Amino acid sequence: MTDDTKPGADAPGEAGGAVSEPAAGPAPDPPAAADAAPPKAAPPKPEPAAAARPKSEPAPPAKPAAAEAARQAPTAASAKPAAPEKPAKPAAAAKPAAAAKPRPKPKPKPPPEPPKGPPDPPPPEGMESPAAVAAVQEALPDAIEALSYWVGDWTLIVRRERLLDVLELLKTHEAAAFDYCSDVTATDWPPRERRFDLIYCLYSTRLRHRVRVKVRVGEDDAVESVTGLWPAANWLEREVFDQFGVNIVNHPDRRRILMPDEWQGHPQRKDYPLEGPGELLMENPQDWLRVRNLPDEAGTDREPGPDTEIE
Amino acid sequence: MTVPAPRVSTTQFDTNELVINMGPQHPSTHGVLRVVLRLDGERVLDADCVIGYIHRGVEKLCENRDWTHIVLLTDRMDYVAAATNNLGYVEAVEKLMQIEVPRRARYLRTVLAELQRIASHCLWLGTHAMDIGAMTVLLYAFRERELVLDLFEEFCGARLTYNSMRVGGLPLDVPPGWDRKVRSFCDLMEGKLDDYETLLTNNRIWLKRTRDVGVISAEEAIGLGLCGPPLRGSGVSRDLRKDEPNAAYEEFDFDIPLGTRGDTYDRYLIRMEEFRQSIRIVRQALDGLPEGPIMGKVPRLLKPPAGETYHAIESPKGELGYFLVSDGKSTNPYRFRVRPPSFCNLQGLKRLVRGHLVADVVALIGTIDIVLGEVDR
Numbered sequence: 001m002t003d004d005t006k007p008g009a010d011a012p013g014e015a016g017g018a019v020s021e022p023a024a025g026p027a028p029d030p031p032a033a034a035d036a037a038p039p040k041a042a043p044p045k046p047e048p049a050a051a052a053r054p055k056s057e058p059a060p061p062a063k064p065a066a067a068e069a070a071r072q073a074p075t076a077a078s079a080k081p082a083a084p085e086k087p088a089k090p091a092a093a094a095k096p097a098a099a100a101k102p103r104p105k106p107k108p109k110p111p112p113e114p115p116k117g118p119p120d121p122p123p124p125e126g127m128e129s130p131a132a133v134a135a136v137q138e139a140l141p142d143a144i145e146a147l148s149y150w151v152g153d154w155t156l157i158v159r160r161e162r163l164l165d166v167l168e169l170l171k172t173h174e175a176a177a178f179d180y181c182s183d184v185t186a187t188d189w190p191p192r193e194r195r196f197d198l199i200y201c202l203y204s205t206r207l208r209h210r211v212r213v214k215v216r217v218g219e220d221d222a223v224e225s226v227t228g229l230w231p232a233a234n235w236l237e238r239e240v241f242d243q244f245g246v247n248i249v250n251h252p253d254r255r256r257i258l259m260p261d262e263w264q265g266h267p268q269r270k271d272y273p274l275e276g277p278g279e280l281l282m283e284n285p286q287d288w289l290r291v292r293n294l295p296d297e298a299g300t301d302r303e304p305g306p307d308t309e310i311e
Numbered sequence: 312m313t314v315p316a317p318r319v320s321t322t323q324f325d326t327n328e329l330v331i332n333m334g335p336q337h338p339s340t341h342g343v344l345r346v347v348l349r350l351d352g353e354r355v356l357d358a359d360c361v362i363g364y365i366h367r368g369v370e371k372l373c374e375n376r377d378w379t380h381i382v383l384l385t386d387r388m389d390y391v392a393a394a395t396n397n398l399g400y401v402e403a404v405e406k407l408m409q410i411e412v413p414r415r416a417r418y419l420r421t422v423l424a425e426l427q428r429i430a431s432h433c434l435w436l437g438t439h440a441m442d443i444g445a446m447t448v449l450l451y452a453f454r455e456r457e458l459v460l461d462l463f464e465e466f467c468g469a470r471l472t473y474n475s476m477r478v479g480g481l482p483l484d485v486p487p488g489w490d491r492k493v494r495s496f497c498d499l500m501e502g503k504l505d506d507y508e509t510l511l512t513n514n515r516i517w518l519k520r521t522r523d524v525g526v527i528s529a530e531e532a533i534g535l536g537l538c539g540p541p542l543r544g545s546g547v548s549r550d551l552r553k554d555e556p557n558a559a560y561e562e563f564d565f566d567i568p569l570g571t572r573g574d575t576y577d578r579y580l581i582r583m584e585e586f587r588q589s590i591r592i593v594r595q596a597l598d599g600l601p602e603g604p605i606m607g608k609v610p611r612l613l614k615p616p617a618g619e620t621y622h623a624i625e626s627p628k629g630e631l632g633y634f635l636v637s638d639g640k641s642t643n644p645y646r647f648r649v650r651p652p653s654f655c656n657l658q659g660l661k662r663l664v665r666g667h668l669v670a671d672v673v674a675l676i677g678t679i680d681i682v683l684g685e686v687d688r
Contacts, residue, residue, distance in 0.1 A: 119617045150619065152406070182623065201632065235654065258363040259366065
């Protein structure tokens with residue numbers, strides 16, 4: 001294994017073509033064997049040299065090599081996950097005709113076609129909306145985009161511009177009295193134009209009922225903070241900002257909360273990969289994200305994605 | 312550098328604001344919580360909590376797991392109350408799929424959840440008391456917690472992360488003779504509670520350290536989104552076991568203890584009373600434990616219809632809510648969101664510590680009873 005990984009680490013630099021080779025498929029064994037043979041001879045040469053030199057010379061030849069690797073890191077990164085597999089697979093596939101085994105893996109890709117959005121089923125015909133919902137319907141009919149009812153939960157889908165009006169009414173209205181903000185969270189539906197659903201779970205400690213308010217926002221749309229109504233929303237909104245990158249404005253303390261301050265990207269978005277960056281790319285996650293997404297756009301088959309891996 | 316002239320006054324000390332870090336490696340922060348304190352002498356002017364040190368992205372992970380696999384990940388959030396985490400999740404899925412759970416399973420779930428509450432409160436009591444300086448209570452409380460863990464071990468084989476529930480019921484029935492052991496534990500625990508109270512409730516040091524420390528009014532507590540004992544300590548009657556009964560709670564008699572002053576001592580008294588109420592519930596559930604199946608009719612592969620729901624239960628820490636979205640197509644949740652009670656209660660720390668002494672910060676972190684595994688997820 002150690003022999004195999006060495007060429008794997010070196011190869012992507014020299015052999016940009018080698019990355020595309022597995023896609024050629026039909027003959028993975030001979031090229032891999034051919035690849036493996038020369039590098040096996042090649043890397044040991046520089047390595048003993050590098051090992052021997054540092055004592056006498058401070059390693060000038062090693063440095064350029066490291067610099068090269070760093071320069072090619074972005075491209076190497078995409079190859080890196082594939083590289084260890086390349087040598088491993090042919091080794092396993094050499095005896096049985098298991099070359100076809102890795103092929104079926106891309107199959108699960110088509111089924112998880114991203115859903116367009118939540119169904120938000122409307123309440124069944126003839127169902128009376130509770131007093132709190134009716135109050136909003138009556139007072140601010142233009143603010144409500146839709147009304148949804150599912151397994152006993154009522155959801156008000158509200159226009160973004162009128163969000164604060166609706167929430168304030170829900171808090172102060174006699175029949176609503178939602179004085180407790182249970183939760184603020186979001187859902188990401190990437191293909192949709194207004195990709196985020198921002199969800200406020202409200203509760204009334206006096207009337208003991210619940211309602212959810214939902215607002216659809218785009219990536220750059222500003223959403224007013226509700227901390228003025230419920231201080232409880234402070235950290236919850238920070239989390240939404242941190243994990244989804246929803247642009248919440250007029251927040252008293254808009255910082256990341258769970259991720260480090262200098263983190264790039266928003267992990268809960270659906271286009272954020274499941275596995276974390278390697279240690280090498282920890283310092284520049286933005287590049288890593290871009291590189292990680294490149295093969296997807298190109299349509300080449302990569303290592304199995306997070307979804308397929310689990311099964 | 313000029314040396315200031317010596318001051319004669321002893322009342323007017325010129326102090327500069329001092330910013331210190333408490334944690335993340337501090338024994339009284341119950342994990343890796345970092346509190347940045349701005350101090351004026353010994354008084355706390357402001358506090359800022361820095362969290363996320365053990366953020367594991369549980370929500371993201373769960374969105375890439377089967378609905379059935381997630382039960383096991385919920386164990387890892389509030390890891391000293393794994394059974395209630397399981398309970399909240401499986402009930403949320405059951406609500407989404409409209410699954411009927413057999414009565415026996417609901418009863419046993421209630422027993423497990425209440426035993427878990429006792430274990431969690433034992434841990435809270437021990438650590439909270441030790442933070443304030445009462446070392447003995449820690450040893451006693453952990454001794455009794457061990458007995459609860461033994462009961463869980465006998466039920467499911469694990470002592471901390473139980474994976475003890477399934478969507479639709481329970482994976483296992485309780486072993487024969489288990490209920491007798493639970494009953495004898497309840498009898499024993501009642502006596503032990505009196506012991507704890509002898510040590511603390513009228514202890515003058517305990518009173519001085521907890522009375523009027525971290526007072527919060529009902530309105531403020533509601534506004535800040537506090538839940539569980541910290542909210543009830545301010546006199547707000549809100550316990551989801553009563554308000555939105557889950558499992559089999561609506562079939563049992565129990566009281567919700569409420570505080571009057573909203574200080575640390577009230578929150579202590581409430582939890583002590585919750586011990587007793589939990590024992591009461593466990594006894595009733597065992598008395599009325601029905602026979603029958605422990606699993607409802609559940610498909611092998613869970614695929615809830617497209618839709619979303621929010622389901623909350625009363626965990627030992629407060630309102631533990633799960634917001635689940637299913638797209639109706641895949642076998643994973645499209646969105647998995649936990650409303651962690653510790654996270655929301657910790658938010659109140661900033662308000663609670665203001666104006667108190669540094670030593671009280673330790674008492675106040677203890678009184679909100681946080682588990683960082685749940686705060687950071």
